[in-house]
Amino acid sequence: MDFFTIMIILITLVVFVFIVLIAFVMKKSKDVKNDAFLEDERNKMLQNVLKKRKKLIPHTSDFYLQITDAMTFQSTAAVTNTKISGLLYNTQRKSIAAFERIERGASTKGQLVAITKKHTFRYEFQQLEITFFCDDELVGSLDKTGILYDTDKKAIGQYKRIQDTNAVILHNKTIATLQKAAVYDNLDAVSEVSKVFEEFNYGTPLLSVDESLTPEAKKWLTALAIFEITFYGNTLVA
DSSP: OOHHHHHHHHHHHHHHHHHHHHHHHHHHHHOOOOHHHHHHHHHHHHHHHHTTGGGSOOOOTTGGGTOBSOEEEEEEEOSSOEEEEEEEEOTTSOEEEEEEEEEOOTTSOEEEEEEOSSOEEEEEEETTEEEEEETTEEEEEEOTTOEEEOTTSOEEEEEEEETTEEEEEETTEEEEEEEOOOOOTTOSEEOOHHIIIIISOOOOBSEEOOSOOOHHHHHHHHHHHHHHHHTGGGGGGO
16 A cells, blocks of 8 residues: 555544544533432532531531632543532631532533531532532522522522622512622632632622521522532533
């Protein structure tokens, strides 16, 4: 065979391998995992964040007011998924929550686990359809239009994303304003707390509340605030 023929064969082989690899990655990223797989993954995520619980400070019932736009994190990308894990901070630069999030693409269900010193929050999301859990109990869900649903799938409120703020409406009443999360998308990792506060000037509380709240409302605000910073704060993980 002459040189030209050899080159044609080699190029054909390279293209074939490349196509096979792309097809494999796309299949894996879009493959809907079964419940057993997701439960096993969720348990591993929980064990990972539990290792960080000793780093977290105790908190009171007003924990939802302590959540800021400051976090440290690291992310890793594999063939079939992308993962981000890290810590959330209060205004005093103390870590108050640990989290881990895994995604496989927009059409596949992603998971996020976050813990505080007292509670565990879990999220399942797929194309902005989000289901919330607290301490293994269903809190409710949020659809892509911003409607909040209770455990019986009854519409009970709205999470309205408006410019720089989010209005949280529950039972026809606006109960809080939630600032949109600071965007960390252009960063691969942030490990220095001082850098987050001093260089980025982050550390502003996300929630503003003007009235007393029910336990239900506090749980919703905590779940939404954690999700706001850990999901919307780094959207390029998907």
